[in-house]
Amino acid sequence: MTVELLTGNEAIARGAWENGVTVGVGYPGTPSTEILENFARYEGIHAEWAPNEKVALEVGIGASLAGARVLVAMKHVGVNVAADPLMTAAYTGVNGGLVLVSADDPGMHSSQNEQDNRFFARFARIPMLEPADSAEARDMAGLALEISEQFDLPVMLRTTTRVAHSWSFVQLRERVPAVLKEYRKDPQKWLMVPAYGRLRRRALQERLEKMQAYAENTPVNRILPGNGDVGVITSGISYQYVQEVLPGAPVLKLGLTFPLPAGLIRRFAAGVKRILVVEELDPYLEEYIRGLGLSVAGKEFFPASGEFNPALVRRGFAAAGVIAPAAPVTQTAGAPEEALPAAPGRPPVLCPGCPHRGVFYTLHKLKLLVTGDIGCYTLGGLPPLAGMDSCVCMGASIGMAHGAEMADEQRRGRTVAVIGDSTFLHSGITGLLNMVYNGGNGVVLILDNRTTAMTGHQDHPATGKNLMGQPAPAVDLEMLVRALGVGRVAVVDPLDLAAVTETINTELAAAGPSVIIARRPCALLKKESRPPVQVDTAVCTGCKSCLQLSCPAIAVAGKTAAVDPVACTGCGLCVQVCKFGALKTRPEGGEADA
């Protein structure tokens, strides 16, 4: 069969498909998004974006109950949202195999925290597999489904950014035929009322004990014999760094990290003089091993936060006295080291033409308390836009705005929640319902750019299309918020600064909760061919007001503003901001671009 260079995410999709999965469901979130995007391209499957991870897992549990093999995929913080069904799904177990992918993000490349989701497997008491590259990711997707069906448990497949978004070779296999297992009514298994829940809790313990025996013998937990007195216990991507830095050392590579194989760990420990644990994030393995009464070190030398890399692992082994410290690196041996100028940071920014920009420019000017949310628009909180006070989790903006108003009367009429369309549908609806129900007065701005932009433009229930690329009913946001009891609903074009300002001021002054829908498609989604803005250098005073927009297409070079004609989309915000009329929109169909 063919060998392909796949990302970990592509490999998981492939593994699920090869192993007869027929239902795939999740919510987009870096670094997990491409799993379902890739799975959706295979024949003979059903794939869908759910509005949030809780619904996704519930769809997965239902599909498993009905007898299908299921793939559920989300980022680490998505598992928080899905935790409610997850905890009890461990009790019910499965019919068709169920694999839950948790894609963790050590180092927070694109996340609000770096929680270590290995604890979720232990917390829920479900088996967990941790692949170290794409080939393992594909294999473990299949193994997870097997374990799931054999032990009647959902199984977590936990990846991290460097597994999810790294490419390595995978030998493709054929698909095993998908089998729909028969569903037999069994309330003691599926109907978790207390009496049956207690039975299933005991049954869960029995299933885990069988799983424990399995963990001792599975080939994914293996001792790699080597030379030296120092044995390394590791899992996931950290294994690769250990192989790089300490080749030939005895290693216990753990692929199944819940339940952990106590016997195998003791056997490994007996063959070495010293054990070091190399694991990203929390001392999950280390504390377990110490709990076995074994002498072990890990976090003393390898940090408990942030992402690992080979250099960091090398430093850790050097600090532990296992290898000699690396010599400091200089580029030009012998040549005098010239001091390097500091490289100014290049933080991510809203794109030229982004419809969010004008909203944050306005919010900053109005000096409001702005509770924010998760998406591209969180970038609107960074200077110079600085139009957002907080960002905690998906949907938090609305509850927080309401809480702030309830805590302090002075905040009434001075507080705005800002949330994207996809995020609103994910978990903003209940927050708004609460605001209405409990006499809130807040203004909720829904930034409706018609997509889930940050994760790469996924569809959602308001876009009119589904993950399979088929037309789908599009929820009407105005009608939805009216149905929740919001009396005041306004729709504005976020590129019309005067209208945005006026609408926000009107709604802040009005009694009762209001929703303002700032609607315009993402600039990357809908390429509008408007001519770039021109600068009248005779008029421009170089006042730099336009720079407050934080637009990557505008610079003040020398004494006047300059607009990059390639980057500029002609959105016209800067034209509205310029007090001197120095920035001008060219009429459409005017002279050709330079």
Place this chain on the structure above:
Amino acid sequence: MPEALAKETVLAPVDILLVGVGGQGTILATKVLARAARAAGYDIKVSEIHGMAQRGGSVVTQVRLGEKVHSPLVEAADVIVAFEQLEGLRWLSGLKPGGVMIVNSQIIFPVPVLAGAAQYPADIPDLLARRAPGTVVLDALQTALQCGNAKAANVVLLGALARRLPIPAELWADALAAVVPARFLAVNRAAFQAGYNK
């Protein structure tokens, strides 16, 4: 050229960083590179970053070639391809002594510089050349424009990289044809060749 690259042993390990600004086409260049390297018999690992950083932020793609590659992350690079000057400066400390820095002279001001909160360092290409004697400076944007499309700047840089890797020229041509859509192939072939000749 670093000694490791000069050797004709086909599978000498090579660690490469492609650094730039989100949206500059590092991923397409990486796909072509991976395809050519694969045809040459290499084991390959690539690591890239998605999500927030892509919105005009600094991006880096790490490519490792060898007989057997474990870590997808580079510890010290044999070659850095900087799609933008400042990104070359930012990643210079990741270059091995004697390594090759291929730098596009294009300047993209980061927002802190646009906003006047930071200074864009002057004369970066000269500075890089003094620090890393194996520095190659080229104006990939201008070269790509001359080839017919500014968007092919990434392929100009890829051509410059190709010349410095132990992978036969015909494998690059095949890889380019396999990755680039047919209607852009002529422009990209020209861009690749122009970069190769630098």
